[in-house]
Amino acid sequence: xxxxxxxxxxxxxxxxxxxxxxxxxxxxxxxxxxxxxxxxxxxxxxxxxxxxxxxxxxxxxxxxxxxxxxxxxxxxxxxxxxxxxxxxxxxxxxxxxxxxxxxxxxxxxxxxxxxxxxxxxxxxxxxxxxxxxxxxxxxxxxxxxxxxxxxxxxxxxxxxxxxxxxxxxxxxxxxxxxxxxxxxxxxxxxxxxxxxxxxxxxxxxxxxxxxxxxxxxxxxxxxxxxxxxxxxxxxxxxxxxxx
Numbered sequence: 322x323x324x325x326x327x328x329x330x331x332x333x334x335x336x337x338x339x340x341x342x343x344x345x346x347x348x349x350x351x352x353x354x355x356x357x358x359x360x361x362x363x364x365x366x367x368x369x370x371x372x373x374x375x376x377x378x379x380x381x382x383x384x385x386x387x388x389x390x391x392x393x394x395x396x397x398x399x400x401x402x403x404x405x406x407x408x409x410x411x412x413x414x415x416x417x418x419x420x421x422x423x424x425x426x427x428x429x430x431x432x433x434x435x436x437x438x439x440x441x442x443x444x445x446x447x448x449x450x451x452x453x454x455x456x457x458x459x460x461x462x463x464x465x466x467x468x469x470x471x472x473x474x475x476x477x478x479x480x481x482x483x484x485x486x487x488x489x490x491x492x493x494x495x496x497x498x499x500x501x502x503x504x505x506x507x508x509x510x511x512x513x514x515x516x517x518x519x520x521x522x523x524x525x526x527x528x529x530x531x532x533x534x535x536x537x538x539x540x541x542x543x544x545x546x547x548x549x550x551x552x553x554x555x556x557x558x559x560x561x562x563x564x
Contacts, residue, residue: 324349324350325349325383325385325386325387325410326349326350326351326352326383326386326387327347327349327350327351327352327386327387327389327552327556328351328352328353328354328382328383328386328387328388328389329343329344329351329352329353329354329389329390329391329394330354330356330378330388330389330390330391330393330394330395330397330398331353331354331355331356331359331360331391331392331393331394332391332392332393332394332416332484333356333359333392333393333477333480333481333483333484334359334447334468334469334472334477334480334481335359335465335468335469336355336359336360336361336468337353337354337355337360338353338360338468339391339465339468339539339541339542340353340541341353342541342542342545342546343541343545343548343549343552345545345549346545346546346549346550347549347552347553348553349387349553349556352382352383352386354378354381354382356374356377356378356393356394356397356480357369357373357374357377357378357480358473358476358477358479358480359472359476359480362377364473364475364476365473365475365476365479365480366475366476366479367479368479368482369479369480369482369483370483370490371396371397371400371483371486371487371490371491372400372490374397374480374483375397375400375401375404378397378401379401379405379408382401382408384408385407385408385409385410386408386409386410387409387410387411387413387552387556388401388402388408388409388410388411388412388413389412389413389415389552390412390413390414390415390417391415391416391417391540391541392415392416392417392418392484392513392538393480393483393484393487394415395414395415395416395417395418396417396418396483396484396487396488396491397487398412398413398414399412399414399417399491399494399495399498400487400490400491400494402498402500402502403491403494403495403497403498406498406499406500409500410500410501410556410559411500411501411502411503411555411556411559412498412500412501412502412503413502413503413504413505413551413552413555414502414503414504414505414518414521415505415506415540415541415548416505416506416507416510416512416513416538416539416540417504417506417513417517417518417521418484418488418512418513418517419488419492419495419504419517419518419520419521419524420488420489420492420495420517420520420524421488421489421517426485426489429484429485429512430485432446432481432485433478433481433482433485436474436477436478436481437478440472440474440477441470444466444469444470445466447469448462448465448466448469450511450512450537450538451465451537451538451539452465452537452539452543453537454509454537455537455539455543456543457539457542457543461542465539465542492524495521495524495525496524496525496526498525498526498528499526501527501528501555501559501562502522502525502527502528502529503528503529503530503531503551503552503555504518504519504521504522504525504528504529504530504531505518505530505531505532505533505540505548505551506518506532506533506536506540507532507533507535507536507537507538507540507543507544508532508533508534508535508536509535509536509537510536510537510538510540511537511538512538513538515532518530518531518532529555531551533547533548533551
């Protein structure tokens with residue numbers, strides 16, 4: 322019987338190529354999916370919902386997978402795990418927001434408004450928030466900048482609005498997620514904070530949480546080996562419990 326693959330969902334403004342370092346370090350087959358409006362997928366031309374993005378992704382996923390989502394991808398992964406658990410072997414939420422406070426919601430809505438008014442400034446602010454103070458090579462940072470800058474601005478705004486509001490949609494459903502779940506983020510992530518990861522693990526029955534020391538938001542890039550090791554260990558542990 323073939324092993325269940327790992328399916329990887331990226332964050333807003335990025336594409337499936339961000340997962341290449343993690344895929345190299347995973348111990349099993351993997352597939353990285355471009356989210357709607359990203360990568361090789363058509364641009365989003367009108368407002369979208371978290372449910373609509375999840376349905377689009379679900380149609381392109383393997384029949385069953387160890388589902389790993391990063392940032393916006395984590396919200397989509399949570400939605401799929403909640404409403405289509407038969408398609409998910411395990412769920413790993415990387416750098417995920419969770420049940421934002423009023424202040425956290427205001428902050429992300431301000432970033433959304435900024436993206437609508439000055440997209441280039443949003444690109445540079447994201448690069449600064451994600452990479453400043455890290456040892457990620459400049460060429461890698463520049464590659465991220467190019468990917469962000471290449472976005473269709475309207476499509477990015479539609480996707481970012483889902484990111485800004487989607488945690489309120491899935492937040493009330495987290496207690497109904499039944500698949501084995503790992504929530505992991507970087508110690509220094511200013512947006513998807515360790516506190517949010519703890520909230521997520523407390524909200525999903527039986528979920529585990531892990532905070533990676535010294536890491537910022539781009540955990541899959543900054544510490545790909547650490548993240549892949551955590552995913553590998555989590556999958557092996559969950560398989561052992563089912564054996």
